[in-house]
Amino acid sequence: MLRPGAERVARLGGLHEFARWPHTILTDSGGFQVMSLAQIRKLTETGVTFRSHIDGSRHEMTPERSVEIQGLLGSDIQMQLDECIRLPAERKEIDRAMQLSLRWAARSRAKFEAMGGPGKGQGLYGIVQGGDDAELRATSARELAAMPFEGFSIGGLAVGEPQAVMLQMLDIVCPLLPQDRPRYLMGVGTPDDIVESVARGVDQFDCVMPTRAGRHGQVFTRFGRINLRNARHAEDPRPLDEASDCPAARDYSRAYLHHLVRAEEALGAMLLTWVNVAYYQSLMQGIRDAIEAGRYADFVAETKAGWARGDIAAV
Incomplete structure (x- = not known):
């Protein structure tokens, strides 16, 4: 919205042309930023007014303007504007935000x-x-399910509550949403969050976890999470996973990756991000294959056993 601006992107052919990305694009509505920028915004029934984090200029985001922006961007999957609040919170405040989000929907x-x-x-x-x-x-x-949306997001989770609470909410929500439309759990999550959420009926996810963890020396593998900042990797010649299809996981030694992380070389963040994105893609493919084969419970048990067993000598 602010940089480079939705109207400019539209004039340049929309996000697909602008970013040279021919595949599906999902955009958020700004609701999460309403929460994260709480110090520089004012919320009313109409929408949200806030000051730009770039130059301090004043802007208004309404449900209508949010949809207009996403339409100008040309995204394939768009989100309603909502109010997402941090947990824990008082029930009265949760109810107020939920009712406002329904009206905005x-x-x-x-x-x-x-x-x-x-x-x-x-x-x-x-x-x-x-x-x-x-x-x-x-x-x-229930109220959203009565509206003609193409899909349904589950928001306001993974914002401070324990995993058990998140899963409890999914147990309640997923059976109430239409069976013939996608369910999207926003901002989630770790591999364990994902396999547990799929078991409860979630279809889509988004999260900064693979890229953010990679920038901080953390990788996800079939052996579980590995911290490349740990000194025990300094002289380890083994790759992260010699059986991986990902060159970054298969072809570089842990010692070299450790060195890049400790030296704060940009290549380290790039390679570890590659490892994580590749692992997440592999995990999701495994999930799809297991569902198709009717053996999802076995897949979860086998995957978790691998994480629990770990790569004890190097994790």
């Missing part, structure tokens, strides 16, 4: 249809809120 949907989104092959997702309150989550899910 209806406004977002009306704007999306007015812009012809469905006719362009695009989809708009409603976002389930309700914090860690079972009753409020159920209310949000």
Whole structure:
């Protein structure tokens, strides 16, 4: 919205052309930034006014403007504007934010249809809120399920609550959402979060975890998480995983990767990010294959056994 600007991106052919990415693009609505920029924004029934983190200029984000921006960007999967709050929070505050998000969902949907989104092959997702309150989550899910969204996001989780609470909310929400449309758990997560969430009916995920962990010397492998900053890797000639299809995991020694991380070389962050993205892709392919074969429970047990067994000599 602020840089380079949605209108400019639209003039340049939309995100697919601008970024030379021919595949599916999903955009968020700005709701998470409403939470993360709490110190420089004001929220009302109409929307959110905030100051730019770039130059301090004042802007307004409404449900309608959020959908308009995503339409200008040309994203394939778009999100309604919602209010996401941090946990723990008082029930009264969770309820207020959830009800506001429902009203914004209806406004977002009306704007999306007015812009012809469905006719362009695009989809708009409603976002389930309700914090860690079972009753409020159920209310949000039921009311959104009655609206004609192409898919449904589950927001406001992985924002400070334990994994057990997140999974409990999924146990409540997923059965209430339509079986014939995707369910998207926003901002999640670790490999363990993903396999447990899929078991509860989640289809889509997004998270900075693979890239952020890579920048900080952490990699995810079939042996579990490995911290390349640890001194025990300094003279280890083995690769991270000699059986991996990823060259960064298969062809470079742990000693070299450790050196790059400790020396703060940009190549270290690049290689470890490559390792993590490749592992996540492999994990998701394994999940899809196991579901197709009707052996998902066995797949989860085998995967977790590998993480638990680990690579004891080097982790």
